[in-house]
Amino acid sequence: MQTLWDIPVEPKPREREPSEVEKAQQVLDGFEYSRGEYLDMIRAGLRIVWKHRFDEVGHDAYVTADDARAIFEAIPNVPGPKRLSRNFLGQVFRTDEWEWTDQYVKSKTPGSHGNPIKCWRYVG
Numbered sequence: 001m002q003t004l005w006d007i008p009v010e011p012k013p014r015e016r017e018p019s020e021v022e023k024a025q026q027v028l029d030g031f032e033y034s035r036g037e038y039l040d041m042i043r044a045g046l047r048i049v050w051k052h053r054f055d056e057v058g059h060d061a062y063v064t065a066d067d068a069r070a071i072f073e074a075i076p077n078v079p080g081p082k083r084l085s086r087n088f089l090g091q092v093f094r095t096d097e098w099e100w101t102d103q104y105v106k107s108k109t110p111g112s113h114g115n116p117i118k119c120w121r122y123v124g
Contacts, residue, residue: 031088038072042092045071050122062101062119066109068092099123 018026032039046063049071053061068089072078093100104116 028088028091028094031091035088035091038075038078039088039091041075042068042071042089043095043097045074046092046120047097047122050120054122062103062121064105064107064119065089065092065117066107066112069109093118093120097122097124 046068049067050061050063053063069086072086072089078084092098098120099122101119101121103119105119106114107117108114
């Protein structure tokens with residue numbers, strides 16, 4: 001006769017913790033919802049900037065996160081960085097309409113320490 005102690009118990013599989021990259025993806029995906037209106041305005045502005053540069057220099061035209069920040073800061077009544085973090089700007093280029101050019105330039109945004117930032121091309 002089998003007792004409760006004789007029945008093999010398979011351990012319940014542990015849920016895998018998301019990686020840091022996955023956590024970052026989740027945060028950025030959330031920004032599409034919570035900051036979507038701003039993202040739409042910034043993307044529209046970036047398309048205009050990119051097309052203007054394309055008319056000037058052709059296929060070598062690009063925009064950067066610095067351009068996205070400048071467009072965002074130009075939107076009327078935008079709360080300052082102490083009230084609204086600029087971290088959501090990382091979501092701007094995460095759509096199919098933007099393609100990385102495989103190039104970097106140094107950021108000119110104050111406080112960015114001249115760190116390299118990606119150059120993006122509009123592909124519609």
